[in-house]
Amino acid sequence: MQLTEVKVYPVTDDEKLKGYATIVFDGCFVVRDLKIINGNSGLFVAMPSKKKKDGTYRDTAHPLNNETRQMIEEAVLGEYERVIRRLDALVVAR
Numbered sequence: 001m002q003l004t005e006v007k008v009y010p011v012t013d014d015e016k017l018k019g020y021a022t023i024v025f026d027g028c029f030v031v032r033d034l035k036i037i038n039g040n041s042g043l044f045v046a047m048p049s050k051k052k053k054d055g056t057y058r059d060t061a062h063p064l065n066n067e068t069r070q071m072i073e074e075a076v077l078g079e080y081e082r083v084i085r086r087l088d089a090l091v092v093a094r
Helices: 066-093
Strands: 003-010 017-025 029-039 042-046 049-051 057-059
Touching (some): 042 066
Antiparallel strands (some): 003 017, 017 029, 029 042
């Protein structure tokens, strides 16, 4: 299974939430609403989740092993850094 597409949508007005991402596996399966979070030890990717009746959250989609989680996180955070660099370059050019 390969990630064939990663789209990142930065959020600029929030201290913790830095963006959202959509990923596509093998050109045929999409997962939306991954969150890019600025945590205590840096950026990480939170899987899409749904709030339960008791107020806790449960992931609606998530990797079943660390290798897949790492692949997703590296791809999403790499694309996030590229998008942010591109946006910063546009601001400097103005």
